[in-house]
Amino acid sequence: MMEYPRTKPGTQPEYLHELYRASVRRAPRQPLITLPHTICELSGPVYGHNPIGETDNDLTRHFAEAPQGERIIVAGRVLDEDGRGVPNALVEIWQANAAGRYRHSRDEHPAPLDPNFLGCGRAITDDAGNYRFVSIKPGAYPWHNHHNAWRPAHIHFSLFGPAFVTRLVTQMYFSGDPLMPFDPLLNGVPDPEARERLVSKFDLSLTQPDWALGYCFDIVLRGRRSTPFEENSK
Amino acid sequence: MRLIPTASQTVGPFFNFGLTADQSLGILARDGTPGEPIRLEFRVVDGDGMPTPGDSMIELWQADATGRYPSSGLFFGFGRLETNKEGICVFETIKPGAVAGAAPHINVVVFARGLLKHLFTRVYFAGEPANVRDPVLALVPEARRGTLLAHPVAGQPNAWRIEICLQGDGETVFFDL
Numbered sequence: 001m002m003e004y005p006r007t008k009p010g011t012q013p014e015y016l017h018e019l020y021r022a023s024v025r026r027a028p029r030q031p032l033i034t035l036p037h038t039i040c041e042l043s044g045p046v047y048g049h050n051p052i053g054e055t056d057n058d059l060t061r062h063f064a065e066a067p068q069g070e071r072i073i074v075a076g077r078v079l080d081e082d083g084r085g086v087p088n089a090l091v092e093i094w095q096a097n098a099a100g101r102y103r104h105s106r107d108e109h110p111a112p113l114d115p116n117f118l119g120c121g122r123a124i125t126d127d128a129g130n131y132r133f134v135s136i137k138p139g140a141y142p143w144h145n146h147h148n149a150w151r152p153a154h155i156h157f158s159l160f161g162p163a164f165v166t167r168l169v170t171q172m173y174f175s176g177d178p179l180m181p182f183d184p185l186l187n188g189v190p191d192p193e194a195r196e197r198l199v200s201k202f203d204l205s206l207t208q209p210d211w212a213l214g215y216c217f218d219i220v221l222r223g224r225r226s227t228p229f230e231e232n233s234k
Numbered sequence: 235m236r237l238i239p240t241a242s243q244t245v246g247p248f249f250n251f252g253l254t255a256d257q258s259l260g261i262l263a264r265d266g267t268p269g270e271p272i273r274l275e276f277r278v279v280d281g282d283g284m285p286t287p288g289d290s291m292i293e294l295w296q297a298d299a300t301g302r303y304p305s306s307g308l309f310f311g312f313g314r315l316e317t318n319k320e321g322i323c324v325f326e327t328i329k330p331g332a333v334a335g336a337a338p339h340i341n342v343v344v345f346a347r348g349l350l351k352h353l354f355t356r357v358y359f360a361g362e363p364a365n366v367r368d369p370v371l372a373l374v375p376e377a378r379r380g381t382l383l384a385h386p387v388a389g390q391p392n393a394w395r396i397e398i399c400l401q402g403d404g405e406t407v408f409f410d411l
Contacts, residue, residue, distance in 0.1 A: 007239055012241050014350070015349065020244075022347050022348030024348075025282055026280050026346060026347075026400045027401060028353065029405065030408075032409055032410035033374055033409050035370060035410065035411055039303060040297075040336065040339075040341055044295065045295055046310070081238075081239060082236070083237055094248070094249060094252025104247075106288070119251065156249065158253060168242060169242060169245050169345060170241060170242055171244075185243055185244060185350065188243075191238075191241075194238055198243065221240070
């Protein structure tokens with residue numbers, strides 16, 4: 001049985017973050033009501049109904065031709081709070097193309113769509129919690145949050161762990177991106193260490209010669225193994 | 235070693251092609267699923283009462299008609315839809331059975347542009363006698379309990395409707411899990 005401690009203050013963003021304009025009229029203002037964890041929170045969905053396809057984790061192989069841009073490998077482990085791999089977790093990603101444009105009807109950024117890039121993928125972690133995607137490096141793009149606002153390059157991640165309470169949607173950034181200090185979303189996370197964990201690291205061991213740069217991004221879901229029951233000595 | 239869980243970030247406005255392109259995730263009950271089929275409509279509004287047009291997403295996790303959380307079989311108990319331009323999405327499911335001391339309810343996660351982390355809430359069914367003994371409803375101040383109740387839609391048998399109000403008058407009760 002896993003334990004799900006509450007998250008530590010500062011390590012998760014607050015709902016109201018005034019620098020993120022859209023939060024102002026959407027963040028709840030009433031305090032949340034704390035629930036004890038019952039079977040409703042400790043159980044979670046299983047995904048037999050929607051099997052993962054062979055190329056679902058390779059965003060460069062969704063069309064006959066390769067997409068434009070810098071090919072990358074993004075890989076890592078999904079871990080619990082004790083550092084143990086979380087097996088069989090569904091990882092879904094979506095992102096802009098190399099020019100910073102999403103394949104979405106309301107994305108108005110005047111950058112080209114890439115006919116060979118859909119920009120979404122899925123994977124299931126293996127027994128040790130490993131996942132791996134092949135994609136292209138997403139471009140930065142402007143948004144209307146404030147004057148001259150640009151999102152740093154990022155990939156959206158959605159994860160289901162073993163329970164309803166482990167649900168996570170987040171974004172992965174790239175180390176050294178000069179836009180990160182100006183981004184109200186990343187900086188909506190108060191704790192600097194927690195922000196740093198959202199930044200993937202270039203990894204030479206994941207990099208494939210003559211093929212693609214590798215970035216490592218480990219993700220920690222809520223939960224830890226319960227302390228082993230210690231029998232009283234006689 | 236103790237690791238800090240990864241921080242949440244908003245789902246943003248452009249998740250559709252990644253998460254909700256598959257409309258079949260709105261149909262939890264397939265032919266042959268035991269239980270009372272229902273149609274459950276959500277409408278999501280912001281602090282100005284304006285619907286969240288296509289940039290919010292609802293996920294459901296619920297027990298089957300006997301009150302068990304499914305791990306396999308015909309009924310998966312999981313649903314996911316984006317709201318349309320009126321802020322509305324409609325699931326086809328079955329009415330859940332009572333789970334271990336709780337009144338019949340559906341666990342709900344709300345994601346939206348503007349929410350740096352998702353919100354947890356629940357849907358209960360208005361008029362259900364077990365509501366008065368539900369331990370979670372008992373934690374909610376009486377004046378706000380109504381925000382967790384779906385109501386029957388007049389003239390549409392087996393159809394229920396609930397509004398998720400993110401902020402302001404009638405703000406939905408959200409939970410810290």
